[in-house]
Amino acid sequence: MEKQTITIYDVAREAAVSMATVSRVVNGNPNVKPATRKKVLEVIDRLDYRPNAVARGLASKKTTTVGVIIPDVTNVYFSSLARGIDDVAAMYKYNIILANSDGNEQKEIQMLNTLLAKQVDGIIFMGNNLTDELRTQFARSKTPIVLAGSVDPKEEVESVHIDYVAAVEEAVNDLVNHGNKRIAFISGPLDEPINGEYRLKGYKNVLKSNGIEFDEELVFETDSSYRSGEVLWPALSSANVTAAFVGDDELACGVLNGAKDAGVKVPEEFEVVTSNNSKLTEIVRPQLSSITQPLYDIGAVSMRLLTKMMNNEEEEGAQKTVELPYGFIKRASTK
Incomplete structure (x- = not known):
């Protein structure tokens, strides 16, 4: 059986309201009468209507999706950062596409272009080396990019790490x-x-x-x-x-x-x-x-910085580098 796609038009027809009203309900706009909102939500529930994020993205020029390029998803260091990124992304209602690059320079370029083709609103990059080719691609893309736990010696790209x-x-x-x-x-x-x-x-x-x-x-x-x-x-x-x-x-x-x-x-x-x-x-x-290192925080702060960039909330002359505090813990492998 072919899956039938329920559209915003179907919801509007069933609820006997305009498509603009359905859109307002879906996007949480307060300018809808409570009784109307209730009626529309009941129809959405009954028809199992799911807003098309892609179509919504085309209309608003935003996909509320962030690409995360990670060198090795099995390395505890990177997976700890990813948790911080994910939690803050969820808080700001962004979806994440995770791409594993195996620390391979060619694959990093490939991943970057794949994510940009998916029209992501921003990218968090966890690679260990910013090659000239990557810098060129970053500059060309005009998409906000933040480095998490990585360093840019030239300080051209925003980054979050320790000293x-x-x-x-x-x-x-x-x-x-x-x-x-x-x-x-x-x-x-x-x-x-x-x-x-x-x-x-x-x-x-x-x-x-x-x-x-x-x-x-x-x-x-x-x-x-x-x-x-x-x-x-x-x-x-x-x-x-x-x-x-x-x-x-x-x-x-x-x-x-x-x-x-x-x-x-x-x-x-x-x-x-x-x-x-x-x-x-x-x-x-x-x-x-x-x-x-505050691994989780490095991820979380990177994602928060990216949300500011994506929404043009960055303060003028803000520093490109955010340094978080580190410490040193002595255990039994040293005297």
Whole structure:
């Protein structure tokens, strides 16, 4: 049986009112008599009328839909941000289209164009690297875009994140204070500004202020997967490291378990500090010391910023970057 589409015309006819009245009822406009509203709602209920969001979007030039591009939907860091985005979107009655880009640059462009073709009102981008091609596409699209948990070193695109440099300084300082001189810096790709420009800078700053020479061989660039961390111990061991700062929680769990599988005592012989304080930090043993980020809030504030941009409520000369507070929590993976 073919699904029959009930239109606003059918509702108006059945309720014996104008289509404009039905539209007012559907959009929650107060200028409708209570008795009329009740009658129209009863007809809507009986006919199971659902307003066509696409048609409504064409009329109002707004689809009340937001596109969210996420590098890895299975990574706890990004899924925590997505929860914050989703809750605020629901509050402002926006629908979300989630696109998983696998951190692949070509796929990010493809996803962006797919979302723009769907006429989304705004985009939240969680990729780790703003390539020149992406910047060009962003500029061309004229659609409001906010980066969540990502950094734009050029500060051309609005973004919400923590002060990664200061956060890493605090974490690495703690390791230095425990007498560690050979501290590994382990992170995802260094061409991602968060890793290569901000976190690495924080790491180098602490070494410098403590008179420890920076050693290129103690920088380990990998991807952010658990497995990559797990297989790293032989290399860490041969570099004689006694501690490590790790740029991702899943990666840190791998580093921790790899060391423990090799019979290394944590934290007595090897200390580990991680970056995102996701729930993974409390699932492993020993529990991981970590920089704390307000993950949910980063998502929520990004979405709120986007709603302001979409409704042209942004204050003149507003800052492009919103920095939220971070902290540092000590657990059993450090002394």
